[in-house]
Structure formats: structure tokens, C-alpha cells
Amino acid sequence: VVLLAIIVPVTIVGIMTTTLPTPQVSYGRLADDITLLEQAARLTTRAAQPMMLTLPGGAPETIVKPFFQPFGSMGRVGFTLLMLTVAFGVASLPLFAVRATSSVSVRQARRMASWTLFFCGAILVTLPAIAAFGRFLVLTDLPGGPTEQMPAWLVRLTAMDLARPDSQAATLATGTVRFARDGILLLLPVAGQLPEVLVTLAALGGLSAILAAASAQILSLAALWSEDVLFAWGEPGTHPGAHVMAARVFAVLTATVGGWLAITVQADPLTLFNWALAIGASTVFPLLIMSVWWKRINHWGAMAGMAAGNVTALLHIVLTMAGTLPPIFGLNGTLSAALGVPLGALVAIAVSLATPQPEKRTVELVRDIRVPGGETVHDRDIRLANRKT
Secondary structure (H helix, E strand, C coil), X not given: CHHHHHHHHHHHHHHHHHCCCCHHXXXXXXXXXXXXXXXXXXXXXXXCCCXXXXXXXXXXXXXXXXXXXXXXXXXXXHHHHHHHHHHHHHHHCHHHCCCCCCCCCHHHHHHHHHHHHHHHHHHHHHHHHHHHHHHHHXXXXXXXXXXXXXXXXXXXXXXXXXXXXXXXXXXXXXXXXXXXXXXXXXXXXXXXXXXXXXXXXXXXXXXXXXXXXXXXXXXXXXXXXXXXXHCCCCCCCCCHHHHHXXXXXXXXXXXXXXXXXXXXXXXXXXXXXXXXXXXXXXXXXXXXXXXXXXXXXXXXXXXXXXXXXXXXXXXXXXXXXXCCCCCECCECHHHCHHHHHHHHHHHHHHHHHHCCCCCHHHHHHHHHHCCCCCCCHHHHHXXXXXXXX
């Protein structure tokens, strides 16, 4: 549903605009037209400092820079650090530790990951096309018209609280109409005057993405608490019914707490998301890398590195948000992983070198996990435990 909601409307708009059914590449034909429209709307380039990082907020905002200017609202260094934070944070999510789904072998898990990358890649290469075609439609109808004669699509977006024209302005322009960040996906089918079914499809796609992500996180956290905390010290395969019941209880508790936080916490979801990625990257990512490439790391180093990275990122976010700590090297709370990741890695290396090497059976277990075929280690342990009984 998410894939259809993202690709179908922009494909139709692309055919209507460029006669090509491949909006992911055809929006380049609109580059000159968009540039001329932006010049007519008096949108000028903006210089950004290297560490500048200005993300769109939750409140509606005006169009402030040309579409094809790469570094207008964020600097080159800030953009690079943000992309690394997102990449490291997504790689560190428990969702990708084979929690939301299951497979009988490492090979099938890799195949599932390949499909995930395919769908995510199809979505990500389509999002810039949505932004480009949406910008083109807005700039085509918006500048110069009187405020009393708003286009039908703008009237509808205003009724949906996805756009806010300035009622005191005499004419409609890029500086007098504010657009909501979270409504861009709906802006395209509405501004393109597509049938109502496609507008509904776009809305359902956004809702489906939210429900799918929330469900996956709930299942992942429930399995983590059940298997890795509550029953971590038991023998494999014992009391499977208790494992399932505990996971269900944790899932209900996680969903309840998460829903309560979503309702009560008044904060920008994008900011909270970036903070979560920064904390996850600072806590887990150095251990992900070293567990694969450095055999010397042990559990003492791993725990110390996770604690150091987590505390560093969390304290930096809290103190920066409270205003008691000025940005270090220009880093705000969103980029706290730039401090937490290297510090967590250094602490993990230092503690591992100062403590005994991991046991031989631990190293062999790690090698066994990497075998792409055959049973998973967990399934094998259960089979051997059942054979003993």
C-alpha cells in the first residue's frame, strides 16, 4: 500500500507533465522550468555555513530557497553528519536484528533483507520526484494571483490544514503561503487535481507506513524483552508457551506506553526520530562494526562502549535542549552521534584491551553464526536440548 501510494500519483502527474511514465528520472526535464518559475517568484540562493543544519519544523513554512540548490538550509558538513547519523541509526535499530520477522537460515534472512532494500530503494528514489513535481505545480499556479481567488487545490489544502495563506496579503506568492511539512505527500495529488481515490490512496499510504513501522517496533521490542532479558538465562527450548505469553504481554505494554507517549508528548516527531537515531547509533553502531571486524573485542568492552555512547548522546541532547550546554563544534542535539559514536568506539577498544580476550568457544560461536546455510544457532540449540531430554 505504501509503495502504491507513493509511486502511483507521481507517475500519473509525471505522464501529464512530461508524457513519460518514469517520474524518478523524468523530473529532470522540469529543471529549467522550475528554475524560471523560482526566478519569477524571486527565490534567491542562500549561503549556508558548513555546520548549519536547519530541518523543516512541524509548523507550516514558506518556500525559502530554490529547489536545485543543494546546500541552502544546511551546510556540507552538517548534511554529511546527518546522513551518517541516519545510516548508523537505522543499522542499529533492533528491528533489523531479525526481530519483526523470522527465517530458518541466514541465507533466507539475507534474501529478506534484499527485498527490503529493493522496496526502500524504490521509495527513496521516488521521493525527490514527488518534491520536484509538487514544486512545479505550486509555482505554476501560485505566484501573482489575488488572495481572494485562490486555486481550488489551495482551498482544499487550507481546509485540510496543510496550507496557510496569509489573509493580510494582497496576492498569492511563495512568501505568503505556508505549507505543512507532513502534508507534502498529499499536496501532489491535490495540486495535480487527481481523482479523489488517488488522494485517499496517498493518505492510506502514509497511515499504512505509520502502522507498519509501529507494529514492527512493538514486535521487536517485545521479543527483545522476552528473549534477551526475561528468559536470557534459561535453557533453549524450555517453556516455549511462557516465552510466547511473555512476548504478548510485553507487546501490549509497549503499545500502551508508546500510544500514551504519542498522545501526551508535545514535540516534533521528526526531532524525536532524529534523536532516537542518534542515540541508537551512539549505543550500538560501534559494536556492530567491531563485532564483525575485530575479534579482540569482549563483552566487557562491548558493555562499556554501549554505556559510554548512550550516555554521551543522551546527555548532549538533554543539555543542548535545556540550553545549559552550547553546541560543541557546532553540533546540536540531532548530530549528537558525532560525539557518541567515536567515544563509544574508543571506550570499547580501551576496555577490551585492558581485559582478558574472549574465550575460544565465543569466537567459534561468532564464526558459526556467519554460516549462510543450514540451521540457525538457536534452532540447533533447541534440537540438541530436545535430544538430551
